[in-house]
Amino acid sequence: MDRKDLQELKTIVGEEWVSTGDSVRELHSHDESFHPWVLPDVVVWPHSTEEVSRLVRWAYDHKVPVTPWGAGTSLEGNPIPVKGGMVIDLQEMDRILEIRQGDFQVDVEAGVVYKDLNKELRRYGLFFPPDPGAAATIGGMIGNNASGIRTVKYGPTREYVLRLVVVLPGGEVIRVGNRARKSSSGYDLLRLFTGAEGTLGIVTEATLRLVGLPENFMALRATFPTVSDATDTVFQVMSSGLVPSAMEFLDAEVVKVLNRDRELELEESPTLLMEFDGYSEEGLKAEMAFVEGICRENRSLLIDKGIGPDERNRLWEIRHLTFESIKRAHPGLEPLIMDVAVPLSRYSEMVAFVKEEVSDLTAYLFGHAGDGNIHVVVMDRPGDEARWRRVQEANRRVVLKALELEGTCTGEHGVGIGKREFAAREHGEALEVMKRIKETLDPHGLMNPGKIFP
Template sequence: MEFNEINERDAAELGAIVAPQRISCGESSCALHSKDQSSHRAYVPGAVIWPLSAEEVAKIVSYACDRLMPVTAWGMGSSLEGNPIPVCGGIVLDFSMMNRVLAIRHEDFQADLEPGVIYQDLNETLRHQGLFFPPDPGARATIGGMIGNNASGSRTVRYGATRDHIMRLKVVLADGEIIEIGNRASKSSSGYDLVHIFVGSEGTLGIVVEATVKLTPIPAEFSAAVASFPSAEEAASAVFGIRRAGLDPVALEFLSPECMELVSREQGISIASGPAVFAEFAGPSASYLAETVAYAEEICRENGSLKYEAGIGRDRRDKLFRARHSLGEMIIRSHPDRKIMTTDVAVPISMFPSMIAFADAESRKTSLPRYLFSHAGDGNIHLVVLGRKDRESEIRTVEELNSRIVMKAIELGGTATGEHGVGIGKRIFMEREHGKSLEWMRRIKGLFDPKGILNPGKIFP
């Protein structure tokens, strides 16, 4: 597709839609929006615009549609697959100024949000009302970006991904029309489910300008446990056992010995060495939790656990899960000279032990630094293997390893991307994963965005 570049006249007309101070064609603003947190190459947009309302977004998109210019939505740019990189230039819409919590209806467990709301800030506000928004990706992220990527995190095993928390959307379509889809009822059988076509569409079908999200009451009591194992496969079998027993953990995370070493070095947390499982449970009372944690210990021991530390207090639990949350950032910080490529696959939970054993064995074939970790409870595996940026052969080794792991996940009935989205990096696997149905995705894209202006160059090979 041949797109038009933004010229001075476009910049002036777009500036008149918003305000001159909310559009920039300057080098530094454009460079800041040329790249996400992945290692994919940067592409500089022609202009960055900070809209304040749905109507402004609609006018900008309508202008871009007439002038055949790409429009890419931008939350925090924390994606790991190149999802918001403006590969064809054009306009980047940065939602950081459209960040109002429009309403919290605590009696319905719902909130209406603008797309630039950051989920951590939302949860800080909600804490005082005893509620929270459960999806928790490991970086600061906006609601718009989480909807774009259908983000999830360590609590997904119990509460689901972003998709499971979106009830209603206001969306600007590719020609500038604004539509409202979904409703505020907790169930509905009313027609096609348009809401969930937009969730996970990475801004390629429409631009989300408002969302009604489901909230969850904060449980009364929490407890956590850490178990270490002789091998990754035994740890994974324990994870399967805990799920099979219906213990309903809030989080069930796997960390390889390299991750445990990093956590202990960087955060001063001393835990047994070896592959480990972090588990968190929540419930109505301390006695209920004591039973749950004891049952989980039995399962871990049956699967060869060498050490099981249970019932750890709130401070230590918070410290452990903060460390788990910041693991990705710790890895990036610890290897500034290396290219970060995070494998992100998910498999059915019964296949999790085989998948983790495969990823562990394959990654041990290289001598490069490696970190294997996983939102184990939902069969989602991340492997980071780090090649030096200036060593082509190391980068190729990492890419081939990533490819083998993705192919294995698909073979086991899983997916090429559990939570990071397709972006640029996973496009090559779409045919393999979706077969003929990829053509139907293309038709949906063509229906919503016939000129292909919304975040072009993503999802499709």
């Protein structure tokens, strides 16, 4: 990029919102994954849809690749600017525009961090349920169709998107969706842009559906003699008709690392964490008794339980610490995080396969069990070619098994760079249709190139 190019970008967003500095480019060259860093040529911070539109139009005219950037917390290389060019960082567009309490809706700019949004919504007795844990932006969550521990009851991001403002790869601005609670009108472009990983356009604003904050919580931690006792319990609870608001599995190795890192004294066995929310304590107590029965039928060793937000926080704290504790236990090693999902009836089979597959690796298995979603954090050295090849081979075999069980190569982290090789196997002929959509909207392949497609 020459001086004239940079001057043109500065005319659009202002002098201080364009940077070619090394540290800024470095910060925007990688996400939270192990995928190789690639420096963009320039980073820009727009403040309005109009500025985004002018930047994208400029890039289109100059054939410069564009990569949208939320907070860079992805785990599959999704926002890495693999072809260089311009990174458009949306973090300055972080206004909560309007909360419509009576409609259970909020209008936000794409750079709002969902945790900040939920802090604000709490005052209105509302919340936005998808919760990926990291400090993600709404734009990045829409990009990846993120989900989290409450998806088992409340669904992924996609189910909360009512209306979007999107800048297409040529710079045109479109408005998609409406504020009605339901609609049968036309093709569902909301679903097309949600989960597109920024390859079809840049979301600048969204109207999100919200949910009332539950009045009460019940939480339960149960340990089991074997992994299959725990995973069978998952299937039985989920198929009983009860709807937990969270249902997580932790392998014994995860509990061990938590004990060591946090000086806890938890039983080092396969563990399930569950949460139920609702309005009456009596209702929750009845559900708890029913769930306890299922746990005992599956030889549960210990059940620790409680009602109310404090008890919920006590029992759930360990889950929020998991990733950090694993990383801290292995200084100098890097994580590869596997992420597959299968139908619930195949969850036990999938987990057993994964355990066997990673048995010779430094691996920690956990996941959003109620969604049939499994994560394995494998700690190793990407620099050690032979070892890293073994780690990637394990990842590959786990994905192929998930596909064989009619699951998906990614439950929530997206395809990014890491899962592209599985796209054809997962989508078959439908991948061709996806390519045609991409070519129609982005004929020069400038919008977040090198992602999703093999």
